[in-house]
Amino acid sequence: xxxxxxxxxRGKIYNGSYGKTRPHKLAxxxxxxxxxxxxx
Numbered sequence: 001x002x003x004x005x006x007x008x009x010r011g012k013i014y015n016g017s018y019g020k021t022r023p024h025k026l027a028x029x030x031x032x033x034x035x036x037x038x039x040x
Contacts (some may be wrong), residue, residue: 005011012022 003011003014003025006015006017007021009021010021018024
């Protein structure tokens with residue numbers, strides 16, 4: 001579980017590979033939901 005382990009993020013950085021643990025593009029965050037005014 002370190003530099004030699006390609007299943008971990010650190011291992012992928014060391015090996016220079018990408019995958020599920022270290023994707024190329026960052027996951028897009030959903031736009032913040034604006035709160036609707038409360039009905040009276």
